[in-house]
Amino acid sequence: MHYTGHPTVLAFSKCNYNCLSFLRPKDFPTLQNDTFLRAARGEETEHVPVWCMRQAGRYLPEFRESRAGKDFFDTCRSPESCCELTLQPLRRFPFDAAIIFSDILVVPQAMGMDVLMVAGKGPTFPDPLKEPEDLQRLRTAVDVEKELGYVFKAITLTRHKIEGKVPLIGFTGAPWTLMAYMIEGGGSNTYSKAKRWLYRHPEASHMLLRMLTDVIVEYLLGQVAAGAQALQVFDSHAGILGPVQFKDFSLPYLRDIARRVKDKLKETGQDVPMIVFAKDAHYALEDLSQSHYEVVGLDWTIDPRSARERTGGKVSLQGNMDPCALYSPKDRISEIVQKMVEGFGTRGYIANLGHGLYPDMDPENVGAFVEAVHQHSKLMIKQI
Template sequence: MAAPTSVTAPATALEPYKLHTDADFPPLKNDLILRVIRGEDVERVPVWIMRQAGRYLPEFREERAKHDFFTVCRTPALACLVTLQPIDRYAGLLDASIIFSDILVIPQALGLEVQMLPGKGPHFPEPLVDPSHLGRLKTDVDVERELRYVMEAITLTRKGLEGRCPLFGFVGAPWTLMAYMIEGGGSKNLSKAKTWLGRWPEESKELLQRVTDVVVDHLVAQAKAGAQLLQVFESWAGELSPDYFATFALPYLRQIPTRVRAALHTLSPTLSQIPIVVFARGAHYALESLSAPGIHYDVISLDWTMDPVAARNRVGETITLQGNADPCLLYAPKETIKKETRLMLEKFGTRRRYIANLGHGMLPDHDPEHLRAYLEAIRDVSSELNA
């Protein structure tokens, strides 16, 4: 395998990325997930899976044996290839695709080096240690220059999907990205990042706002490139207390859909209607604030520790819910997978305002055929319940 590589933006100036419309792509044949988000009754529950393109697939591992992780991300043809792998393998069973990229392309665009180390995961050789390091970050980031490879991959993948299902773009949320930038990688308790919140709250807010600005621009650029849905991953939300979440996460999460839609509206009123999903993992206390009038998220994704019935009662009937099987269910026998999936579907309801998924992403040692069993159970059981 090639050595880890850092990311360097193109040296030459680039023209603004073309605004793509549906007319530039093959007609969509499966709009089930979009109909659910609009609140329409459906014949079965739509399903897609977080990290559905990844290390559990032998065909993905074959590509990774040839290329560094970020080389795959930065090469549109490779990103398209691995994005389509689960769509091809599970033909007719997945109702959305998600572009193969990484949330940490935003810290890279801000000027930090990020490596993906075998057996360890993301690594920042020089994380932000204290507020004096904010000066190391780029200002006025030109996302369409720094992250153009993501846009090119989205446009290429939209064409490669041939209308089989819609395509998600995504970003990491500001608090989650800030935590990575300070911790330098994964962490059990985020002690370094949370130290910033307590010791340097104003500087933390400055960093969060700077990250938010790039997040917004990146989502807008992905929509311009052809993404049909967008998801915001606040993967470390549950590491914050309710008060800290309200101070250091929620204000920036609130900005994102409002600003994205305003920017897209100037380009195309139709494009501004793009559905936006938020996944605040572990933040049980945040369901009401994330679904409050005016925050403008269309879908709230739930992790596996949240009860579907209670969540529905808390968010009301106009928000679509997504989730939320424990990824470890896929280690169980196939009959157990089907039984537990039925219970999940019965709790969520199967006719409207629900998208099936896992409560987090696929794990590297999952058996691909056990994911197939889960997808087939979603299809068969929801069709039966809706008959």
């Protein structure tokens, strides 16, 4: 790690997790590039801001090197490692935002479940929830500060170390997506075990979703208190639900999260933009645009112009290039980006991929994507 500059930060690099407490969420460096925050609020910008989901990831050789031989969740619990991994993509590309390195599955861990990262298989719950009685195994009153304080420390440290270059995004998994993992025990094609609960045990499902929502609200507020400047809620498995079940088992909780976080932040005069990314839930676009989130994230199966029409200018939009378009040659990437930016328009728009980067992607093409967004959008904005 290359800790330079401030003496407290230098001292910091030599100490371990327990002595991070002196680094308080205050006196953060002044933000120099607020393009992402302005776009989230629908304000004017000089260019369209851009970041990528999974920008801190295995497509970067330095990421693979830092992670080599280390347990994934041990890495998540090390604020220094999370900080380093968050900063890596910023050293290479002029992204307009950073997202804290962590994982959505730290929330089920905080609720008392074991989650392991198994090589070649992905996240695995050795003892998933099988029947409603298993809800008794979960912690009822989760001490979020105690269980997830390591994420807050990572955010505070990273916000200092980013030196105000770009805003730092905090995130969480949405209740439905977390519930799906807790019952399924890992990734799945059908999520049929989790969906079985929705049809067979609707009350227990709502109980679990409410428990998750309560933890998530505290978790997001803790992230803001620690220094997060925007928040994204990932409902990665929204698409598997379909419109009826989404309305019943996901949307009310997504709304509740945004409302409760915003109400609480208002009390302290804070205003932090929130992004909802419900992957493959195009059927819910109208509802999502009226769910108290400033930004709706889109996957690549939605046409930019129709997304604008359906959301009626109520929200900013984020997305949505097919990640696989990054396998194209660079000039083709530039053409695809140009069409995408034309489709969304330059106001109230944050460029991103429609989902995360894959490990086999060429970092150079990621750079070409970022550059194309900046270049095309600057020209378009000048012509307005």
